[in-house]
Amino acid sequence: MSMKSKMMTAAAVFALTTGAAVAESHMSADGNPMVGGAEMLPDMTIVQNASNAENLTTLVAAVQAAGLVDTLSGEGPFTVFAPTNDAFAKLDQDQVAELLKPENQAALAEILACHVVAADANSTAIMGMIENDGGMHPVTTVGGCVLNVEKSGEGDNTMITLTDERGQVATVTQADVFQSNGVVHVIDTVMLPAE
Template identity: 45%
Template structure:
């Protein structure tokens, strides 16, 4: 009987904590994770925080701090300046897809599309998802690749997939 009570208590705790987590928007999830501090800074500089706290759903391919470190520091600093808000917003909205696309959806799409799926980003450009070397990658408009290193981080208004390189639009 004690085991049954313990199991029920653990199950209820997990259910309640998952429901509490699901109440956070994708922005809240990013703000709560130190690996996304540069992304959060960029979202604020581009004035996109409010837009990504909207109802959605959104799928965000979120670059880590290490992904942003691959960009020349002078270029990154320049992008964060107020005068470059439009250019930064274009880059960041290239990381966002309208809809809730899970890893399972991506894998199914890759099978159906012979290893290629094209997704239209919020900035209007196409991101290509490809499977190569037994990994799943994003291919940007410039032909550069970013590995999807974690998937299905859920928020109340969408899902985050973590990437290791900032993807760039045309």
């Protein structure tokens, strides 16, 4: 099955609920979230909004190089755990440059698919599933990666973290950035598939 087919047909992992953001949120004068200095408009797609965010340029370049622009511009719904430029900077930069080459499109698409769930899951839904599962909820992404999602802290200090199959931990630094075709949660580490 193609990556696009997986993204469009994967079963929903999360239930849709409404709720407030868990992590720090910056709002525009119009009440829309700000990511990387850009207003995230709820009537624009994930790709359209991410293309305007200064801190997501590496992610956007990777989505383009992987040939996933049309897929992530589609109807969705999608939940995207979006690594920032700083998250990509933690990786070996020679490997990143290699992944961005056309001949490595499939490998890059596999990594990016570890950040996408075929559902519209806000932070309240995610935290509910974590609590229902006794403190950790496994999430299978459209790429087949399993991310273990946990929460730490309470009240204003509550954070959601994801652990990938290699043991790397990402923190959601900005949650519940709603788009026309899903929701984005900004994270500080790139999630990778098992070796």
